Amino acid sequence: MFAESKAGGPSLERFVFDIKSPRSQWNKRLASVFAEDFIACGEYNCGPEDYDDIVKTFLTHLIAVRLRLLEPEDDDELAQEKRDEEKRRARNGRRRNLKHWRQKGCAAYARYPFMKECMKILKSLPLSVHSGDESAHDGGHNQYTITTMAWRNPALRNFFKVLDWLYLSTRFEDTSHRAGRGAFPRRRVMVNRMDTYVLNAVKGLPINFYNPPYIASLDPVSLRELSAKPPVEIAISPEIFRIALRYRRVTSRRDTLKILAADDPTLPDSTVTYYPLHDSTQP
Numbered sequence: 001m002f003a004e005s006k007a008g009g010p011s012l013e014r015f016v017f018d019i020k021s022p023r024s025q026w027n028k029r030l031a032s033v034f035a036e037d038f039i040a041c042g043e044y045n046c047g048p049e050d051y052d053d054i055v056k057t058f059l060t061h062l063i064a065v066r067l068r069l070l071e072p073e074d075d076d077e078l079a080q081e082k083r084d085e086e087k088r089r090a091r092n093g094r095r096r097n098l099k100h101w102r103q104k105g106c107a108a109y110a111r112y113p114f115m116k117e118c119m120k121i122l123k124s125l126p127l128s129v130h131s132g133d134e135s136a137h138d139g140g141h142n143q144y145t146i147t148t149m150a151w152r153n154p155a156l157r158n159f160f161k162v163l164d165w166l167y168l169s170t171r172f173e174d175t176s177h178r179a180g181r182g183a184f185p186r187r188r189v190m191v192n193r194m195d196t197y198v199l200n201a202v203k204g205l206p207i208n209f210y211n212p213p214y215i216a217s218l219d220p221v222s223l224r225e226l227s228a229k230p231p232v233e234i235a236i237s238p239e240i241f242r243i244a245l246r247y248r249r250v251t252s253r254r255d256t257l258k259i260l261a262a263d264d265p266t267l268p269d270s271t272v273t274y275y276p277l278h279d280s281t282q283p
Contacts, residue, residue, distance in 0.1 A: 012037060022063045031058040095127045101185060102130075102160065105167030113237040121232060122163070128202050129209070131157065151201035151214045158276035159234050165244035172247075172259065179253035206232040208277055236274040242267045 010016065010030040018026045035054040039046050046054065099122070106119040129152065148154070164185070171180050201210065208231040218226065236244075245267055249258040260267065268274075 017062055017065075019066055019069065022059065022066055027059065027062055028055075031055040031062075034058050092127065095130045097185070098130045098160075098164075099125070099127060101167040102163040105163045105165075105170060108170045109166060109240055109243070112240050114235045115237075115240065118159075118163070118234065118236075121234065125205075126202055129156075129205065131160065149201075151211055153209050153211050153277065155277045156209055159236075161248075162236055162241065162244045162274070162276065165247040165250075166240070168247040168250050169243055171253070172256065177256040177259050179256065184253050201226060203227050204229060206230065208232065234275065234277055236276065238268070238270050238272055238274075241272075241274040242270060 010026060010033055012033060015030070015033070017030055018024045021027070032055060035051050035058065038044065038054055039048065039051065103119065103122055106115055106122060109115050110119065131148070167185070171184065172178065173180070201214065203225070204227045207215070207228040210226075210228065215223070215228075242262075246260040246262065246264070249255065249260075
């Protein structure tokens with residue numbers, strides 16, 4: 001057609017571009033039409049010597065316009081980029097929610113020993129320190145599997161789990177155990193899957209927040225660049241630990257019968273302080 005005969009090509013009256021092929025013969029001719037008119041108008045102090053630069057700039061601009069206008073179904077690569085970006089935003093949003101809920105759980109029990117220190121620690125941690133997750137469609141529902149990070153101390157999850165349970169405790173009334181209004185955190189399942197979005201260790205954390213084997217694997221230069229801070233002790237008072245454990249089996253607003261009684265015999269001794277980073281087992 002046009003590429004072969006050059007007939008019926010673009011003009012100032014037919015100034016449309018080929019969105020599917022930015023470097024097509026049509027678009028190259030369109031760039032020539034634009035460059036000739038741009039020089040001829042005499043408003044931009046351009047001459048024939050600028051013709052090639054104007055053509056190149058115009059064609060580059062067409063590529064940018066195409067990326068903005070192209071529908072995902074017209075370009076698989078662009079569609080995949082958009083999907084990846086949407087997933088990244090969704091993951092960051094869930095991490096942001098996790099941090100917010102954990103801070104609320106801390107704030108609700110700020111009057112108890114150690115909780116103000118826990119709040120300071122939590123506030124200082126970037127979002128990427130919190131466990132990520134991946135969603136999978138299962139039986140018509142989204143299931144979220146918790147991902148792990150090779151560089152993060154696995155015991156740090158003990159601390160986060162206590163905070164998650166504390167937040168859940170704030171969602172139920174003290175006496176009736178009736179759930180309050182509002183969406184509950186999604187149930188997340190622990191699996192042995194590495195996080196593919198936070199591969200690089202977050203710099204500047206307390207040294208005991210990093211996985212010891214990861215620290216041992218670093219050469220002196222990498223260790224210095226990590227800028228690790230002195231270790232931080234995390235302590236959970238006996239009262240707080242017992243409150244949190246009462247809600248460890250709760251995953252939704254319907255789980256009122258799964259809330260343990262305050263005097264449940266399976267709860268730990270009321271005089272034992274819990275140190276989550278010292279415990280390799282999950283509470």
